[in-house]
Amino acid sequence: MSEPTPFEVAIVGAGPIGIELAVCLTRAGVPYLHLDAAQIGHTLTWWPRNTSFFSTTERLALAGVPIPNSHQGRITGEEYLAYLRAIVEQFDLRINTYEPVTAIERVERGFMLRTAPLAGERRYHARRVVLAIGDMHWPNRLGIPGEDLPHVSHYFRDPHDYFRRRLLIVGGKNSAAEAALRCWRAGALVTLSYRGSRLDERRVKHWLLPDLEAQFAAGTIRFLPETTPMAITPTCVELARPSGPPLRHETDFVLLATGFRGDQRLLESLGVELRGENRVPSFNPETMETNVPGVYLAGTVAAGIQQRYTLFIENCHEHAGKITRAITGHWPAALGDVAARSYGLAFEQFEAN
Ligand SMILES: Cc1cc2nc3c(=O)[nH]c(=O)nc-3n(C[C@H](O)[C@H](O)[C@H](O)COP(=O)(O)OP(=O)(O)OC[C@H]3O[C@@H](n4cnc5c(N)ncnc54)[C@H](O)[C@@H]3O)c2cc1C
Known part of the structure; x- marks a missing residue:
């Protein structure tokens, strides 16, 4: 044949x-x-x-x-x-x-x-x-303990998931900025952890950055600059800082907006x-x-x-x-x-x- x-x-x-x-x-x-x-x-x-x-x-x-x-x-x-x-x-x-x-x-x-x-x-x-x-x-993994716990995700699905719950978002680019604003507006208690000292205007949509910075200034979204997650447990995230002991941040959910490859x-x-x-x-x-x-x-x-x-x-x-x-x-x-x-x-x- x-x-x-x-x-x-x-x-x-x-x-x-x-x-x-x-x-x-x-x-x-x-x-x-x-x-x-x-x-x-x-x-x-x-x-x-x-x-x-x-x-x-x-x-x-x-x-x-x-x-x-x-x-x-x-x-x-x-x-x-x-x-x-x-x-x-x-x-x-x-x-x-x-x-x-x-x-x-x-x-x-x-x-x-x-x-x-x-x-x-x-x-x-x-x-x-x-x-x-x-x-x-695939998401860019951090390779830290607790990254695969059920309350931790690399994918942002819907702000509704976080209504009236504490959410820690890790990242400093568009996706982290957009998720922080949308989840806060949907009634979540949002904290943003970023390894840099401030968000980079070249990496965040021009209409999001002033909005987000206004929320930081008003204290409606909490910003933790120069922090890097080291470990995640079911109730908190350990964040390294440039000096001093790690910060233990209590949260219900963790969203790792660390990009994809x-x-x-x-x-x-x-x-x-x-x-x-x-x-x-x-x-x-x-x-x-x-x-x-x-x-x-x-x-x-x-x-x-x-x-x-x-x-x-x-x-x-x-x-x-x-x-x-x-x-x-x-x-x-x-x-x-x-x-x-x-x-x-x-x-x-x-x-x-
Ligand atoms: C939140 C978000 C916002 C974005 N905003 C924008 C934007 O404003 N503008 C923009 O241009 N882009 C944006 N992007 C990126 C956008 O998704 C990509 O630019 C776009 O999808 C790329 O198109 P593509 O056809 O090259 O590849 P993709 O859309 O990634 O398509 C690749 C396809 O290949 C298939 N595939 C992969 N491996 C295999 C395999 N081994 N066998 C068979 N099939 C396979 C996949 O299933 C997929 O359907 C955004 C992304 C995200 C996550």
């Missing part, structure tokens, strides 16, 4: 950028296989409820398809998930959800992908592989070079092809371990275009100027009319 014809491309990951690439390949008539370890847009599914994007809406639109938005403000993660579902429906994208890719090996004429769907195990053959797996697989094992096993402290994958910026011929990167995976975010949805759209051009020889037309195409005419065009 002859081997089945390999897929032209296998896209691993159906976050926003994996989906954008799938639309470009569908429009170009390129046969591909698309897999996601969980549901589409999985990274957005664990955002705290009702969290708005920092990015403005027109910058999040995929493949030139406008995002319906009745209020002209920033949309929430839930609204974006609804948009992703609509895109998948509109283009009838075939995505094998809940099918993690567990291994990729180089074989004759391409790659063999091994997957672990809900039941059993599968193998697929593809000429090229695009890794669109994002960069937020990507799983780079597929990259490593394929032989993709990872450079420097941030383990940035080596790739050709014209094509997004890595140092391993036939292996491409799309989306935030291309930034490595982002300690300071450099890649977001808004500056990853071009990855889908570059990969489509590398495969078909043509830039996908609808990816041109997303803002101008999706949100009406550019100013000059408007005046010319």
Whole structure:
């Protein structure tokens, strides 16, 4: 029996950028296989409820398809998930959800992908592989005793969970600042522990910082600068200080807003070079092809371990275009100027009319 014809491309990951690439390949008539370890847009599914994007809406639109938005403000993660579902429906994208890719090996004429769907195990053959797996697989762990206790979490789910309870938030960037304000407004008794002496205005959304500092000044949210958690018990957190004995802080819940990092094992096993402290994958910026011929990167995976975010949805759209051009020889037309195409005419065009 002859081997089945390999897929032209296998896209691993159906976050926003994996989906954008799938639309470009569908429009170009390129046969591909698309897999996601969980549901589409999985990274957005664990955002705290009702969290708005920092990015403005027109910058999040995929493949030139406008995002319906009745209020002209920033949309929430839930609204974006609804948009992703609509895109998948509109283009009838075939995505094998809940099918993690567990291994990729180089074989004759391409790659063999091994997957672990809900039941059993599968193998697929593809000429090229695009890794669109994002960069937020795991929380950055502190590695301290008590980190896995049931009242401790790395994920902020909903301010309601902390209503009329004491909450210690650890961190000093956007997510910690936003969680502190939202939980206090939802009736929690909030304390923020941060290793720095003050919050850095480059790392906190410009509209959050003055609000938070006003609460510190009013004493409605307590700020513990220059403190670092050393151990967590069921009732308190031991916080180291630059001098003096550790502070024993009593609390009901602990939220560790210490950021996330990507799983780079597929990259490593394929032989993709990872450079420097941030383990940035080596790739050709014209094509997004890595140092391993036939292996491409799309989306935030291309930034490595982002300690300071450099890649977001808004500056990853071009990855889908570059990969489509590398495969078909043509830039996908609808990816041109997303803002101008999706949100009406550019100013000059408007005046010319
Ligand atoms: C609270 C919060 C607010 C944010 N705000 C913004 C913002 O304002 N603007 C912005 O641009 N970004 C924001 N981000 C980051 C945003 O989530 C990412 O920029 C975006 O999700 C990256 O898209 P992506 O397609 O590159 O990867 P992802 O969305 O991370 O998608 C990767 C996909 O790959 C799948 N996957 C991973 N490994 C495998 C595997 N082995 N096999 C199969 N599938 C796999 C995952 O399940 C996932 O669905 C925010 C993040 C958080 C947590």
